[in-house]
Amino acid sequence: MASFIGSARATRASSPALIDRSMRSRDASSWRSDTTRLLTLYRNGTKVGEHPESFGNFTLPAAMGTYRLTYDVDASALLPVSTRVSTAWTFQSAGPSDTESIPVPLLSVDYALPLGEANHPNGSVAEFAVRQTRGVQQQEITSFSLWTSVDDGTTWQPARVERLEDSRYAAEVPEQDADRGVSLRVAVKASGGSEFEQTIIRAYLAE
Template sequence: MRTTLYRDGKKVGSNTDPLTGAEAFTVPAGAATYKLSTSVTRGKVADVSTKVTGDWTFSSKKSTGSSKKSTGEVKLPTSVVRFTPTLAADSTAKAGTTTKMPVTVQGSAAGRNLKSLTVYVSYDKGAHWKKLAVSGGKVTVKNPGAGKSVSFKANVSDKQGNTVSQTIQEAYRTR
């Protein structure tokens, strides 16, 4: 597990807390472009979502908090993509079937602020990717043979140029 923050291309810091944000990064005031990269490998504790990565780029500037009690914390213009397939309790789907799976963008690129969303699927743990058409907030996925896995990658951009690229390896398995 590792999270690293860059400010205008220079490394600010790195930590091993990609999930809770308890290990905060302190950055100087002023406008800057940031890149935040995080990666979690769960292969030894889970059969699905064995590796999850995310790379965000965004701009931020000094907080203009109106309260004296302002902590200086700023809500960052970041987004995530949620894939919500219908799965069995053991995180499996029936092999060989085709399903329309909801894909939702949350955060700064949600709704009318979405500039672009591209979704990819992989049936070989991310070695090769196939672009999927997004229509009506869904993608169509053809599940592979029994015992295989399905991985997803998404790239999002909002109208201000903030981006996210996220990958979920082995998001679910087939039976």
């Protein structure tokens, strides 16, 4: 995702595009021309810079700071699901004393939604697994929250979340009228100050 290099450090941040299986039949040029992307980095609440791509280079001081990296994708002109995705990572980091690259303590979430091959529900319980960057001190996950929306993010309802083992969580997702979307929003916090937030508009469509 990101690495910090040197005392007057530069970081290259990149984010994987979140796309549906229907994108497999489309080429990369369609993805680039028919979607909008914005990657933005903040340090201690001040914007460092932004790039209209899923990657970018930023020049940063070596001193410890609190960072927030956001990535917004609008694929509504191309996809029927995951039409808009907004992701934010919060973490603390300082640059190394030499020219080595170091990983940063990012969180992410894997979704196991109760969906069939056509992205339609075949159950009501979703599972979520919190992941952490390898090569950094692992943090305790202190909170995991989930909200759902059946009106494309206009209003949100909190979901009841059950904590499982190994940083996994389960929650029921709402029923919806046929061909209507269900949107999801997750928020995760960890003991070392790292946070993860993600909103997926029309994460899936009801049958």
